[in-house]
Amino acid sequence: MTKAHGVDKNLMNVAEALDGPELPALENQQRNQEKSDRRHQDKLNYRSQQHEAEQNHQAGES
Numbered sequence: 001m002t003k004a005h006g007v008d009k010n011l012m013n014v015a016e017a018l019d020g021p022e023l024p025a026l027e028n029q030q031r032n033q034e035k036s037d038r039r040h041q042d043k044l045n046y047r048s049q050q051h052e053a054e055q056n057h058q059a060g061e062s
Contacts, residue, residue, distance in 0.1 A: 023031070
């Protein structure tokens with residue numbers, strides 16, 4: 001068996017979030033939507049960068 005090396009950082013973040021004050025439902029929903037929007041935008045940006053790199057690669061092969 002292996003020994004743990006310190007506290008699990010993810011578990012610590014969850015514990016800290018649970019210790020915080022409860023938010024009204026609307027504010028909680030808005031925060032979740034903002035997080036979702038950021039993830040979606042990151043995904044779009046990543047795909048755009050891949051497409052641009054592919055275009056540059058194809059232009060170099062011609």
